[in-house]
Amino acid sequence: MIEAAGGVVLRGTGEQREVLVVHRPRYDDWSLPKGKLDAGEDAVTGALREVEEETGVRATSGRALPELRYRDTRDRPKRVRWYVMAPTSGDPADREPDEEIDEARWVLTSEAPRLLTYATEREILEHALNEPTP
Numbered sequence: 001m002i003e004a005a006g007g008v009v010l011r012g013t014g015e016q017r018e019v020l021v022v023h024r025p026r027y028d029d030w031s032l033p034k035g036k037l038d039a040g041e042d043a044v045t046g047a048l049r050e051v052e053e054e055t056g057v058r059a060t061s062g063r064a065l066p067e068l069r070y071r072d073t074r075d076r077p078k079r080v081r082w083y084v085m086a087p088t089s090g091d092p093a094d095r096e097p098d099e100e101i102d103e104a105r106w107v108l109t110s111e112a113p114r115l116l117t118y119a120t121e122r123e124i125l126e127h128a129l130n131e132p133t134p
Helices: 043-055 119-129
Strands: 002-011 018-024 029-031 034-036 058-064 068-071 077-089 103-108
Touching: 002 043, 002 058, 002 119, 018 043, 034 043, 043 058, 043 077, 068 119, 077 119
Parallel strands: 002 077
Antiparallel strands: 002 018, 002 034, 018 029, 018 103, 058 077, 068 077
């Protein structure tokens, strides 16, 4: 099984609350930052690393969210563990685009469900928003 982890990085409050999202040109999709764990890496460490690599934003990890299980594009089983996160430094506007992520940006949480490509990630965002933040 492929092990991965990611973060729902939230900032602000009320109607100005934002979530960090990424665009992956390979799939032409918008998603929450996530990626495969390195050998021997725990899920929280991997989630924080992937968020920083994909967005340029360092964060702190909070509570765990429901995990996702599905089959990847090569029909391999995959598990993604998710965590609510709070940004501590960095700006996605300063991150140079690359082949994996060509854009990372903050979007209002009210707009994110229309932007996120996958229903499962919209559900993860909803879980993060319906409980206290870290």
